[in-house]
Amino acid sequence: MNVLIMGCGRLGARVATLLDQQGHQLTVMDTNPASFRRLPESFGGTRFIGNGMDGPALERAGIREVDAFLAVTQGDNRNYFASQMAREVYGVKRVLCRIYDPVREEIFRELGLETFSPTSLGAGIMVDMLLKPAKG
Amino acid sequence: MYVLIAGGGKVGFYLAQELLNSNHEVLIVEREGGRVASIIEELGDNVLHGDGCEATTLDAAGVARADLVAAVTGDDEDNLVICEIARRRGVTRTIARINNPKNELLFKKRGIETTISATTAVLAQIEQELPTGEMIPLLQMHSGLELVEIKLPETSPVAGRSIREVLLPPESLISLVVDPGGVPRIPSGDTRLQAGDALVVVTRRESAAVLREALIGSTHGLDT
Numbered sequence: 367m368n369v370l371i372m373g374c375g376r377l378g379a380r381v382a383t384l385l386d387q388q389g390h391q392l393t394v395m396d397t398n399p400a401s402f403r404r405l406p407e408s409f410g411g412t413r414f415i416g417n418g419m420d421g422p423a424l425e426r427a428g429i430r431e432v433d434a435f436l437a438v439t440q441g442d443n444r445n446y447f448a449s450q451m452a453r454e455v456y457g458v459k460r461v462l463c464r465i466y467d468p469v470r471e472e473i474f475r476e477l478g479l480e481t482f483s484p485t486s487l488g489a490g491i492m493v494d495m496l497l498k499p500a501k502g
Numbered sequence: 503m504y505v506l507i508a509g510g511g512k513v514g515f516y517l518a519q520e521l522l523n524s525n526h527e528v529l530i531v532e533r534e535g536g537r538v539a540s541i542i543e544e545l546g547d548n549v550l551h552g553d554g555c556e557a558t559t560l561d562a563a564g565v566a567r568a569d570l571v572a573a574v575t576g577d578d579e580d581n582l583v584i585c586e587i588a589r590r591r592g593v594t595r596t597i598a599r600i601n602n603p604k605n606e607l608l609f610k611k612r613g614i615e616t617t618i619s620a621t622t623a624v625l626a627q628i629e630q631e632l633p634t635g636e637m638i639p640l641l642q643m644h645s646g647l648e649l650v651e652i653k654l655p656e657t658s659p660v661a662g663r664s665i666r667e668v669l670l671p672p673e674s675l676i677s678l679v680v681d682p683g684g685v686p687r688i689p690s691g692d693t694r695l696q697a698g699d700a701l702v703v704v705t706r707r708e709s710a711a712v713l714r715e716a717l718i719g720s721t722h723g724l725d726t
Contacts, residue, residue: 419578419579420602420604421604421605422604441579442555442583443555443577443579443580443582443583444579446579446582446583446586447578447579447582447583447608448579450582450608450611450612451608454608454611454612455607455608455611467556469556469557469558470555470556470557470583470587473557473586473587473590474586476590477586477590
């Protein structure tokens with residue numbers, strides 16, 4: 367699969383590394399070149415410096431050829447904006463989007479995006495850990 | 503009419519002021535505390551301190567009963583999110599300010615029809631004032647000569663003619679012709695000019711206007 371990832375933070379770099387190891391074709395884009403140090407030396411994909419909210423930059427990063435677009439910058443609104451751009455303007459088939467704010471995440475999901483909120487997921491896990499301790 | 507304005511910068515502020523003067527109910531949602539304080543000082547208690555991109559803030563602002571939501575922050579992504587949330591809350595009229603004209607398409611695709619872009623407005627004005635044929639000064643030479651680039655428009659009086667037939671002002675010389683495909687040629691008297699050609703011309707500074715007339719034609723498009 368040909369995948370474009372916007373945002374090379376902890377999550378973006380980790381997902382890129384895992385997919386790269388499985389033999390997928392990766393491009394990771396970030397406005398800050400220093401963020402690419404989170405990728406391992408062995409990373410075989412493309413590092414692309416650019417702003418994922420900018421149409422021409424997305425085109426140069428190859429958005430027209432990708433099978434999937436993942437939006438994982440620190441900004442919920444940026445992720446939403448870029449995801450809708452990938453979907454509505456460039457017709458990318460699979461678009462996944464991280465949204466920290468659970469309220470916004472629900473709204474964006476209702477608007478048809480594939481979203482997840484690490485806040486909601488983390489809260490669920492913590493409650494489970496607390497109330498259903500592993501038997502030992 | 504109840505108008506909810508997201509973003510208390512200059513656009514939001516003056517918009518609120520105008521609407522209040524026309525006796526509309528107005529609430530500005532502004533994220534930055536210092537800005538909130540100065541708006542209160544100027545406009546009174548018509549501002550809510552909070553992030554307009556958060557549904558809970560918009561709910562506290564009574565978004566559901568707003569007749570119109572104007573998203574006028576300096577960030578296009580925030581304005582898109584504000585409009586989307588407002589519409590999910592049942593607001594039918596949303597207006598978005600757009601900073602990057604290229605983003606207009608996305609707003610339209612998302613069904614946000616009313617977008618305002620100062621960049622687009624200024625650009626349209628500039629394009630209107632530019633003549634269609636362009637003469638770009640490239641280099642001023644000490645001898646009083648000047649090197650200019652001229653792109654021949656469709657309406658150029660010399661399109662289809664050979665260089666021999668073209669009447670140029672004194673001491674003017676077409677020294678290079680770049681065809682529409684980007685191929686440069688050193689012209690001879692037999693070289694035929696066509697619309698879309700870019701010419702590099704040496705001329706005297708005081709002849710520039712005559713040269714433009716000869717190669718581009720009247721800027722008013724009256725002569726053919």
